[in-house]
Amino acid sequence: MTDEKAGPRSRRERPAKAALTRSGIVATAVELMRAEGLARVTMRRLAQELDTGAASLYVYVRNTAELHAAVLDELLGAVDLTPVKETGDWQARLTQVLQSYTAMLLDYPGLAQSALLARPSGKNYLRLIESLLALLSEGGVPKGQAGWGIDLLLQFATATAVEHAGSESAGEWQAAVDAVRTVSAETHPRLAEQGDDLFAGPGDARLEWGIRVLINGISSTPREGTSL
Amino acid sequence: MTDEKAGPRSRRERPAKAALTRSGIVATAVELMRAEGLARVTMRRLAQELDTGAASLYVYVRNTAELHAAVLDELLGAVDLTPVKETGDWQARLTQVLQSYTAMLLDYPGLAQSALLARPSGKNYLRLIESLLALLSEGGVPKGQAGWGIDLLLQFATATAVEHAGSESAGEWQAAVDAVRTVSAETHPRLAEQGDDLFAGPGDARLEWGIRVLINGISSTPREGTSL
DNA sequence: ACCTGAACACCGTTCAAGT
DNA sequence: ACCTGAACACCGTTCAAGT
Numbered sequence: 292m293t294d295e296k297a298g299p300r301s302r303r304e305r306p307a308k309a310a311l312t313r314s315g316i317v318a319t320a321v322e323l324m325r326a327e328g329l330a331r332v333t334m335r336r337l338a339q340e341l342d343t344g345a346a347s348l349y350v351y352v353r354n355t356a357e358l359h360a361a362v363l364d365e366l367l368g369a370v371d372l373t374p375v376k377e378t379g380d381w382q383a384r385l386t387q388v389l390q391s392y393t394a395m396l397l398d399y400p401g402l403a404q405s406a407l408l409a410r411p412s413g414k415n416y417l418r419l420i421e422s423l424l425a426l427l428s429e430g431g432v433p434k435g436q437a438g439w440g441i442d443l444l445l446q447f448a449t450a451t452a453v454e455h456a457g458s459e460s461a462g463e464w465q466a467a468v469d470a471v472r473t474v475s476a477e478t479h480p481r482l483a484e485q486g487d488d489l490f491a492g493p494g495d496a497r498l499e500w501g502i503r504v505l506i507n508g509i510s511s512t513p514r515e516g517t518s519l
Numbered sequence: 520m521t522d523e524k525a526g527p528r529s530r531r532e533r534p535a536k537a538a539l540t541r542s543g544i545v546a547t548a549v550e551l552m553r554a555e556g557l558a559r560v561t562m563r564r565l566a567q568e569l570d571t572g573a574a575s576l577y578v579y580v581r582n583t584a585e586l587h588a589a590v591l592d593e594l595l596g597a598v599d600l601t602p603v604k605e606t607g608d609w610q611a612r613l614t615q616v617l618q619s620y621t622a623m624l625l626d627y628p629g630l631a632q633s634a635l636l637a638r639p640s641g642k643n644y645l646r647l648i649e650s651l652l653a654l655l656s657e658g659g660v661p662k663g664q665a666g667w668g669i670d671l672l673l674q675f676a677t678a679t680a681v682e683h684a685g686s687e688s689a690g691e692w693q694a695a696v697d698a699v700r701t702v703s704a705e706t707h708p709r710l711a712e713q714g715d716d717l718f719a720g721p722g723d724a725r726l727e728w729g730i731r732v733l734i735n736g737i738s739s740t741p742r743e744g745t746s747l
Numbered sequence: 748a749c750c751t752g753a754a755c756a757c758c759g760t761t762c763a764a765g766t
Numbered sequence: 767a768c769c770t771g772a773a774c775a776c777c778g779t780t781c782a783a784g785t
Contacts, residue, residue: 333759346760346762346769346771347768347770349760407678407682408684410682410692412697421710424713425709428709434716438717441717443675443729446682447671447675450635450677453636467640470640470645481653485662488666497667501667504668504733504736505733508733563778572750573777574781577780
């Protein structure tokens with residue numbers, strides 16, 4: 292585009308085939324995921340996008356799992372942390388951050404799975420952890436409980452996204468509902484009684500209730516006396 | 520082996536190649552998983568074990584996901600539900616059941632992933648749900664909270680197993696620990712302060728604390744007023 | 748109805764060889 | 767040092783054809 296000043300002889304228009312770099316690879320992977328979903332972000336497909344062979348990527352990325360982890364951290368940059376610096380009920384602000392985190396994962400089915408497997412350690416992940424710790428600290432939650440508690444909160448949000456992601460499940464979900472509905476009141480009295488309510492409710496109400504359950508539990512459950 | 524009485528002409532010794540049935544397929548899949556791990560339970564590998572072609576399996580099983588779900592329900596039969604009928608602290612008994620569930624999943628890395636995706640609906644899954652509902656009911660937990668609560672409890676146990684399963688992570692986990700340890704106290708004061716404790720503690724102490732957090736939260740968090 | 752071979756459209760990862 | 771083609775060892779799923 293800025294070609295006029297380019298210099299003598301103009302060096303070959305083409306796709307330019309920018310030199311490979313780790314960050315270039317990751318950026319292309321993010322693009323590809325936005326366009327076609329994480330399932331398509333394979334070493335081979337990505338290499339094709341970068342106009343090279345799959346083998347070349349292994350210079351910059353250990354394997355597919357590491358690639359997906361890098362993509363995840365990139366996306367984590369989009370989580371809205373502004374509630375952290377605001378004033379007002381800390382529980383409500385914590386809930387907002389977690390909802391933003393969950394919404395991001397729900398936009399990219401499949402990525403949530405990586406998040407559960409990956410023990411991420413990128414810079415955006417660290418920012419998120421720091422923010423959650425700050426909020427729990429503001430709420431007066433003892434440090435030990437806060438430290439283990441953020442793991443619970445993130446795990447819950449992530450697992451919720453994984454479940455929804457797996458939902459090509461119009462069918463599979465119906466099967467589960469039907470199975471519960473068909474159950475005999477003799478053998479499964481409580482299941483028969485509660486039935487539908489087990490699955491009822493919009494996802495966001497369940498997410499919000501779950502977050503409240505965790506905040507309450509984390510705040511009120513000491514870590515000592517861990518021996519049942 | 521009981522060949523003497525077998526009948527006239529003895530019908531071809533060989534592997535016998537028992538006719539395909541859904542339950543035979545699932546049983547073989549379970550065997551194969553125990554021997555080689557879930558990753559090896561593929562349509563092609565399983566077909567090979569059954570001395571047929573992969574295409575033949577599609578008469579009995581919709582796809583790989585359904586196959587894995589069937590294997591999961593089979594394994595769910597091994598969860599120890601005896602604490603349900605005993606007497607004594609309901610919370611302790613609930614914890615025992617969940618620990619048994621988690622231990623089973625930890626034995627078979629990869630299966631936990633299916634559990635999170637699968638919305639299972641097999642008979643052993645229904646028994647488990649019924650048992651958990653019974654215990655929460657015994658504890659006087661309101662029905663609405665109990666119904667949504669079991670989802671939280673199972674999701675937590677399952678997600679914990681998924682995380683540990685992903686742990687070929689001697690390396691990946693170290694990377695995460697190091698990342699937190701290297702963090703600047705300027706930009707991430709709480710992370711720098713808490714540091715190691717985030718990752719500390721044996722898995723079972725964390726599991727047990729998590730279960731307690733959830734039980735406490737579920738018991739004390741009403742479902743109405745779900746609007747933050 | 749059930750079973751099959753063959754095909755289609757893919758994978759991750761390694762490695763010897765080149766530049 | 768970086769990059770590549772080719773190879774190895776696999777996948778899930780469909781479908782026409784057979785029994």
